Amino acid sequence: MEANPLQDVLILLALSVLTVAALGRVHLPPILGYLFVGLVAGPHALGWIHDTEAIHFLGEIGVVFLLFTIGLEFSVPQFLAMRGTVLGLGGTQVALVTALGAGLAMALGLGWEAGVVFGGALALSSTAMVVKQLIEQVELQSRHGRNALGILLFQDIAVVPFLVLIPILAAAGDQPMLQPILWALAKGAAAFAVMFAVGHWVLRPLFHEVARARSGELFTLTALMVALAAAWVTNQMGLSLALGAFLAGLMLGETEYRHQVEADIRPFRDVLLGLFFITIGTRLDLFQLPELWPRVLGLLAFLVVGKGLLIIALARLAGNEKGVALRTGMVLAQGGEFGFALMALAMSHNLFEPATSQALLLAVGLSMALTPFLVRYNGVVAKWLLTGSYMRQRANREAEVAEEVTGLEGHVILCGFGRVGQNLAKFLRDEGLEYVALDLDPLRIREARDAGERVFFGDSTHRELLEAAGLERARAMVITFDEHYAAMKILARVRQTNPDIPILVRTRDDSYMERLNQAGATEVLPESLEASLMLATELLLSLDVPNDEVMRLLENARATGYRNLRGVFASTEPAELEQGNSARLHSVILPAEAYGVGRSLEELGLIHGDVQVTAIRRGGVRGEDPAPELELRSGDALVLQGTPEQIEWAEKRLLSG
Numbered sequence: 001m002e003a004n005p006l007q008d009v010l011i012l013l014a015l016s017v018l019t020v021a022a023l024g025r026v027h028l029p030p031i032l033g034y035l036f037v038g039l040v041a042g043p044h045a046l047g048w049i050h051d052t053e054a055i056h057f058l059g060e061i062g063v064v065f066l067l068f069t070i071g072l073e074f075s076v077p078q079f080l081a082m083r084g085t086v087l088g089l090g091g092t093q094v095a096l097v098t099a100l101g102a103g104l105a106m107a108l109g110l111g112w113e114a115g116v117v118f119g120g121a122l123a124l125s126s127t128a129m130v131v132k133q134l135i136e137q138v139e140l141q142s143r144h145g146r147n148a149l150g151i152l153l154f155q156d157i158a159v160v161p162f163l164v165l166i167p168i169l170a171a172a173g174d175q176p177m178l179q180p181i182l183w184a185l186a187k188g189a190a191a192f193a194v195m196f197a198v199g200h201w202v203l204r205p206l207f208h209e210v211a212r213a214r215s216g217e218l219f220t221l222t223a224l225m226v227a228l229a230a231a232w233v234t235n236q237m238g239l240s241l242a243l244g245a246f247l248a249g250l251m252l253g254e255t256e257y258r259h260q261v262e263a264d265i266r267p268f269r270d271v272l273l274g275l276f277f278i279t280i281g282t283r284l285d286l287f288q289l290p291e292l293w294p295r296v297l298g299l300l301a302f303l304v305v306g307k308g309l310l311i312i313a314l315a316r317l318a319g320n321e322k323g324v325a326l327r328t329g330m331v332l333a334q335g336g337e338f339g340f341a342l343m344a345l346a347m348s349h350n351l352f353e354p355a356t357s358q359a360l361l362l363a364v365g366l367s368m369a370l371t372p373f374l375v376r377y378n379g380v381v382a383k384w385l386l387t388g389s390y391m392r393q394r395a396n397r398e399a400e401v402a403e404e405v406t407g408l409e410g411h412v413i414l415c416g417f418g419r420v421g422q423n424l425a426k427f428l429r430d431e432g433l434e435y436v437a438l439d440l441d442p443l444r445i446r447e448a449r450d451a452g453e454r455v456f457f458g459d460s461t462h463r464e465l466l467e468a469a470g471l472e473r474a475r476a477m478v479i480t481f482d483e484h485y486a487a488m489k490i491l492a493r494v495r496q497t498n499p500d501i502p503i504l505v506r507t508r509d510d511s512y513m514e515r516l517n518q519a520g521a522t523e524v525l526p527e528s529l530e531a532s533l534m535l536a537t538e539l540l541l542s543l544d545v546p547n548d549e550v551m552r553l554l555e556n557a558r559a560t561g562y563r564n565l566r567g568v569f570a571s572t573e574p575a576e577l578e579q580g581n582s583a584r585l586h587s588v589i590l591p592a593e594a595y596g597v598g599r600s601l602e603e604l605g606l607i608h609g610d611v612q613v614t615a616i617r618r619g620g621v622r623g624e625d626p627a628p629e630l631e632l633r634s635g636d637a638l639v640l641q642g643t644p645e646q647i648e649w650a651e652k653r654l655l656s657g
Helices: 005-025 030-041 052-073 076-081 083-107 112-123 127-136 143-172 178-212 216-236 241-252 258-282 286-317 322-331 337-348 354-376 378-385 387-404 419-430 442-450 463-468 484-497 513-519 527-542 547-559 644-656
Strands: 412-415 435-439 455-457 476-479 503-507 523-526 584-589 612-618 621-624 637-642
Touching: 005 030, 005 258, 030 258, 030 354, 052 143, 052 216, 052 241, 052 258, 052 337, 083 112, 083 143, 083 286, 112 143, 112 286, 112 337, 112 354, 127 143, 127 337, 127 354, 143 178, 143 241, 143 322, 143 337, 178 216, 178 241, 216 241, 216 258, 258 337, 286 322, 286 354, 322 354, 322 378, 337 354, 354 378, 378 387, 387 455, 387 463, 412 419, 419 435, 435 442, 442 455, 463 484, 476 484, 484 503, 484 513, 503 513, 513 523, 523 527, 527 547, 584 644, 637 644
Parallel strands: 412 435, 412 476, 435 455, 476 503, 503 523
Antiparallel strands: 584 637, 612 621, 612 637
């Protein structure tokens, strides 16, 4: 069959959509779907992919964008705050697993150069999978979650020197290694200096001018140009493409444009990374599995059992409790996407023989398939294996809390003691009201307790801890952190014990208001909408609007669930990100032949449905909250509020019935 690039792309897209959708239903990561697509459509199976070189190149660009976003997300303050975990646990884990993996590779007959890369690929875990699932399980801020995050942070940084070393190791042969490594380090330092200078004197002014143009297309094009240009520069210096992208992301991460750049790059990164994993899948040959399965199972055991046990031991040596150490080891007992990136680069430089690369690819892929289950049940396994010590430690913390709040009644429970929680505590203290705060930051708790604050270490999603904090006797509760997964868990547990306690929930925007209200929140307070109310209050008072009238408007806005504030018109502003579940505003002008002309809003079903008609403009006059019986006329402009799907339905109803 003659090669047809468009046909290849269509085949890959169709297979990817079907496979990723199927895996999503069973909560498995998309990476496995892309690997499966490459395996099925690749030369070792159906042979549907012909232009593998072009697809491979696009996949490399996906890795470039991945390193670019890693650079954007890298936070120096976070690194410094977690330096003990990052450098201690993370550095030791990567060094030991790399050394053990290199020894294993040499035992399998590989040279030490290939062994270093082999061990490095095994040392890296899946940042994307682990962090995403820990967030969904509300465990990222727990002790094992913080440990895992610190280790993953070091692993992400460790990718960079491996990318520099692989071409040198591949070209080494019998030559001395010191001079090439020093030369590569010198070039890397030069690249960093160049990127630092460009970032300081060029990138910020460049993006400032681009943002002033207020063009989303121009902003996206500039972000793409910067990422690819940085990759080209380091490639011209004899270093990897991904290194330059990482450095460019690092420089842009220090600017105010980091979040928008990341949002613009993400769609390109995700699609091209999918192609990268598909190219990895094309290298897999399942017909070799009967010969390789002992080696594959051995490597899988090394990743899941050996690596997991090593991390557990290191966490224990760092002073963590047995349960915390066990859970840290379980969530990191796998290979990761960066391991695939290192393997792909090593294979392109012929560092691995085919059998070794096949076994390693399969082992890492299988370990990632196990990851959702290891992360999901890490707490269950810890309680089962360490029933006595694990539950005793939790019981001791609960007893400590219960002892200190004995006799306390009519107090407020603050879930979270960050900036918002501490400010609320100040107001309560000024009014002579008692409170109990729960938080997961050990340093913050120690500082606050030394200052006399009644704050305790504990996870607010545990009902037993809330009961120890006097939940049945409390007068109110406030969820002060912006994590809707955690808030939903807390609400479900609290309502089982104290159905009547008022619960205030803080959120960043109105995306999850309905869900939180349905879960039992008394009031959901979105920061973005409350900021609008505060600005409106100051503005109206400055315009001499009577205080009573201003308070009436505020009370009405809150009593209606911010209904009139929640919708926003679509925007092409580069700085404005989409708010997933937020309501939208959309204007529809009725032509003379529209179905809705001559009919009332009630007849059209636009009164009691999910979509709302917030206003109608007729003859240059705008009327708010139109009556249900209002008959529509040609030329009327209706302002619809709802989700994009609801608005689409209402627009079709108005125009065509």
